[in-house]
Amino acid sequence: MSVALASIARLEKVRKTYQMGSETLDALGGIDLDILEGEYVAIMGPSGCGKSTMLNILGCLDRPSSGHYILGDIDVSKMEDDNLSEVRGEKLGFIFQSYNLIQQLTVIENIEVPLYYQGVAAEISREIAIEMASKVGLGHRLDHKPFELSGGQQQRVGIARALVNDPIVLLADEPTGNLDSRSGAEILDLFDELHEQGKTIIMVTHDDEIGRHSQRVIRLRDGLLESDIRNG
C-alpha cells in the first residue's frame, strides 16, 4: 500500500464527560487518533472503557465535550444537530449488533431509508438499493419483512443499508455479536471483501478473534488509548 494515504477521520484531544449528579465522569479523557482512508480498524477493550462513546462520536451521533473531530475534511465537533444528521446520511454507514431494521418495512425499503432522507428520487434509490441487496446476496429476498429472515440475513440487510449511500466510513458495533459462529464468519468475510474494495471500516468488538480480521487494533482502557497496533 502507498505511504501517502489521506486521513479520513481524525480525533484531536477528544474528551467526553458526563455529569452524574455532582460528579463529573470522564468517558473519554483526551484522545488523539488518525484513521486513514481504506483502513480496517478494530476498537477493543473491556466494557466501560469508552469504546461505545468513541463510536458515537466517530458516528456523529454525539459531540465531544472538547477537542475536535475532523471527518473527511470538515470539523464536525461543533455542528448543529440537523447538520450532523446530514453528515450521517451522506458520509457514514452504520451496522449495529442487533441489526436495527425497521420492522414494518421490507428488505428493499429498509435498504432505501438513508437515501430517502437525502431526498434521492424514488427510481434511483430503488435501483441502487437493489444493487446493494444483490451485493450482500439478498437479491431474492427484496420483499420480505425483517422477521421473515435469519439473523445472518438481517445483518446482510443492515450492511446493504450501510453501503447504499456510498459512505466514506463504515461504522460497525459488534456486528457479529448476535450471530452464530457460521453466520458471523460469513459476515466477517463480507467485511474483508469490503475492505479489499477500499472501504474504510471502523469496528467495535470485544472478540480478539474478530479483531484479527482487521488491519489495525486500537485498545482503550478507562477512556484512554492503551495501544494502537497495526497488524502485518
Place this chain on the structure above:
Amino acid sequence: MDSRLLQGRNANPLSPARLRRTVILGFKSLWLHRLRSLLTVLGIVFGVCSVIAMLAVGEGASFEAQEQIRRLGSNNIILRSVKPPESQSNSAEQTYVIEYGLVYDDLERIRGTIPGVTVVVPNRIMRKRIWNATQRADADIIGTVPWFPEMKKLQLAEGRFFSELESDEKENVCVLSASIAPALFPLTNPIGRRIRVESDYYKVIGVIDVESGRPGSSDEGSNLDRVYIPLTTARARFGEVLRKQSSGSFENEKVELHEAVIQVEDQDEVEEIALIIEDILSRNHKKRDFELEVPLELLRSAEETARTFNILLGSIAAISLLVGGIGIMNIMLASVTERTREIGIRRALGAKHRDIITQFLIETVLLSATGGALGVAVGIVIPIAIGSFTEMKTIVTPEGPILAFTISGIVGIIFGIYPAVRAATMDPVEALRHE
C-alpha cells in the same frame, strides 16, 4: 461517491414526492396496529358525526319554527282584542255589557296616519252553533274581508272566497274550513248548499284546502272548525254585543273587532310601524285591552334561539371532538415511546428533526382525517335515519360536514404536534439504546 446519488435530489420532507411516500409509510405503520388505530379513530368518528347530526337536528328544528312563523306573514302585524283583567272580576257577579277591544275607528286611524300600511284585515270572531238540517257543529264564525285568504296564505279546495261586492251587499255567503265541511256535509258536496246559524241561512261558496293550513302552523289550522262570512254581514246579523254563558251567569261582551291583521309594504319598517301602532292604540285604549303580535319579531327571536341552540349543540360536539383528539394524542405518545428505537435508527441514518416531525404528524393527521371522513359518512346517515324514523325534521347543510371535517383535521395537527416534537427531540444515542 456514486454520482446517481446526486441526481435530482430533494430533501424537503414537504415536497409532493416525499410527502406521498411519507403518507404511504404512515398508513403502513398504522396498519401494523390495526385494532389500536381503529379504536383511536373511533373517538374522532363519534365526535365528527355528533357535530354533523346535532347541527342537522338543530337546523331542522329552527327551520320548522321559522316556517311556522313565516306562515303568519313576516310583513304582518297582528292585533288582538284582549279582555282587560279588571272587567273580568266584575262580570262574574252581575250581567251587564262589557265593552272592550279594538274598534273600527282604530283601524281607520292606523290606515289614515301611517304611510306604508297596505292592507288591513279586520276580523270578528264569534262562537256559534251551525246547522245543516239535522247535522250540527260548533264553530267560530269569522267575519272578515274578501282579501283574507291572500293575507293568511290560505288556498281554497273548492269554490271561491266571497267577493267585495258580496261584502258590500252584506250577503249571506260563507266559506267553510276544511274540518267543518265534512262534519256538516258528510255525504254531499257543500258548495251551493245552505247552513243555518241562529235564524239566518248562509250559502256555502267555498271550502278551504287542508294543505294550506297545516296543523299547528297558524291559527287557520285545518283542525279548527271555522266559518268565514263577510264582516259586513257579521255586523248586520249578529250586532255588536255577544252573549256568552260562563259558569252559570251570562256575560255580555261588546267587541267590535277580535283581530286585525295589518300588512306593511316594506319588511324593514315592520317593527317601527308596530311601535307607532302601539302608540296610537295606547292613546285610545287606556285599559290596555289589546295585544300586538309581530311575527317578524317572533322570527327574529326564533332565529336567536336557534343560534343559541346551535352554539350549545356545537360546543357539546366540539368537546367530544376534543376528547377524540386527546385520545389520538395519548395513542401517539404511546406510539412514540414504543417506536423510540425506530426513531433512533432513522436519526442515525440521516433523518433530521423535521423529517421525524413530519412522519409522526402525518400519522396523526391520517388518523384524524380517516376518523373525520368516516364521521362525515355516519354523520350524514344518522340525521337521515332520524328524519325517516321519527317526526323530527333534520337538515344537513354543507357547512356541517365541512366544519366537522376541518375541525378534526385541526385537532389532528394540534394534538399531533406534541408527540411529534417529542419524537424528534429524542437523543439518537439514547433512542438507539432503547429496548
